[in-house]
Amino acid sequence: DGNTAYFASESYKEKVSEKDKKANAKFSQVYLFKATKNGGTWGNITALPFNDKTFSSSNPSLSRDGKTLYFSSNRPGSIGGVDIWKVAVNEDGTYGEPQNLGNKVNTEGNESFPYIADDNKTLYFASSGKQGLGGLDIYQIDLSSGSDASNLGKPVNTEKDDFALSFNSVKGVGFLSSNRNGNDDIFAVTPICGVDVMIAVTNAKTGELLSNASVSILDDKKNVIATEMSNAKGEVKYRVECDKPYVVQASKDGYEGNTFAVNKSKGPTAKVDAALQPIDVIVKEDEVVLKDVYFEFNKSNITQEGAFELDKLVQVMKNNDKMVILVKAHTDNRGGDKYNLNLSDRRAKSTVQYIISKGIAANRISGKGMGELEPKVDCGDKCTEEQYAQNRRSEFLIVK
Structure with a gap:
């Protein structure tokens, strides 16, 4: 609602640190904090109750409904060095017990920079422990489906460190951090729908x-x-x-x-x-009846529709291993007699080769070009386009 912020900060602000006399220094952990806005002023900053001086918690990301806080931590129970965790945010302002997101997200390496999308189920995070392009890569996972995390690939990820992706679904734009140019810079990314x-x-x-x-x-x-x-x-x-x-x-x-x-x-x-549809082909005594295997004008290649019909013949021949077929290919009457005869011969060979390519022995299938000698529709020079198409066909005669 714009009135609550979670952030990470060094624990020395809470006067929690470990002295190292040899280094003459104090070492602190990273804690998570909550702040609220009242009357336009931010205040009421409180440390979250599951912080601890023996480990760090950082990179908070709050779900759109405000009920779940995701963060990274090296707390006990982590699978690797740093893992991604979640904790329930109760209506009374208390918190549940932090839960590790498990091995679909976390590895023996480091996982950090979680960002939960507005749909409350898509989580983006950075990992150095999964097989990626190099360094830290950004992944996404659908927490509601039980699916595995997927690498966002190039150009989001590179051989360098790429991390801290956030995404504004309303604007359709995201931001990420990367040292691909030598320094940690912020880049804008626009997803392809x-x-x-x-x-x-x-x-x-x-x-x-x-x-x-x-x-x-x-x-x-x-x-x-x-x-x-x-x-x-x-x-x-x-x-x-x-x-x-x-x-x-x-x-x-x-x-x-x-x-x-x-x-x-x-x-x-x-x-x-x-x-x-299950293949239901009419097999007569002397012919296998298919829907007409038409060809495009002036072409001999098998169309996709023709291939579907020829697959039926392949199935019939596989079921009847003694069957031998003669393919007769026909053209319409446009073009010269010799040209049409050659064209129909190419169509017959194309049909035969398709059948053979599906596993039928070459000695069980042969073809013959008939040119325009046996039109299905004898319409002379007054054929319609539909009649021309009907004459460009193949027939399948049972020789044996």
């Missing part, structure tokens, strides 16, 4: 969670950013930028692959239910 895309892969018919599904996330230019396998709970998480559209691709043997839009979001999370 991020969204955690939480993907759950399921069986569209039963709702069953599907593990070991391949899940990719693509940007708006269809570039694959990352690919991972879903865990035992069918889950994958990706961290992406705010206010940008993304696409998730999911596939698994026995299921139709599919794409799922991730709408623009400011976060903090976006959920995607990647429900995959």
Whole structure:
């Protein structure tokens, strides 16, 4: 509320110090103090009751609700040299028993400079004991989730000492201290807005969670950013930028692959239910019936939509290991006869190579380009774009 301050100061102000006759000096600890403002004047300064002349406590950070005080100390019970602790601030002005934040935060090294964010769950702190970039690095941890602490990485952290991060969520700006330039200076930092895309892969018919599904996330230019396998709970998480559209691709043997839009979001999370349909392919006596595997005009590469259909054929051939398939590739009637024949031949080879790349033996799949000889829609030179697209197709005939 702006009327209470916690700060650290040398204990000699409280006339608490240890004499060292050889050094002709007095050595004190660092104590925590509380001050309150009354009528515009700061006063009523009191030392906190858990200070002790045998150890130091410093770097206080108060939660937004005023109920929890975080601080660093080398008090008994510390895991390392200096650890981060917390203590309850009671409504009657008393304090609970200090509690060590445990080994997800503290190490055998030193942890200090805690800062509790306005959400009362995100803690930033500096550590020299975790594997980082060098010296003191700044970490963050969600105290409510039980997750591990994560290094904020570059450019926040460097090979030098980086510490004492604070963050103003209203202004969207933070401050940190660093000796990256040789002296301890204060730097301003502006975070890049991020969204955690939480993907759950399921069986569209039963709702069953599907593990070991391949899940990719693509940007708006269809570039694959990352690919991972879903865990035992069918889950994958990706961290992406705010206010940008993304696409998730999911596939698994026995299921139709599919794409799922991730709408623009400011976060903090976006959920995607990647429900995959079990493969249910019509296998006739002389043909495997798929949805048409179309090609883009004047191109022979397999589109993502085409790949999803071809995956169904792969599954059928894996389930029927004696099956031999002939792929017939067709073009529309735009372009010369010879050119279209060559184009369809490239499309047939592209289709065959895709099937082989999925583990089907080369002697079980062959292809033939038909050019424009066998149109699905015989519309002459008056075809619509849709009819042209229907004629650019592949068929899958059962040879054996």
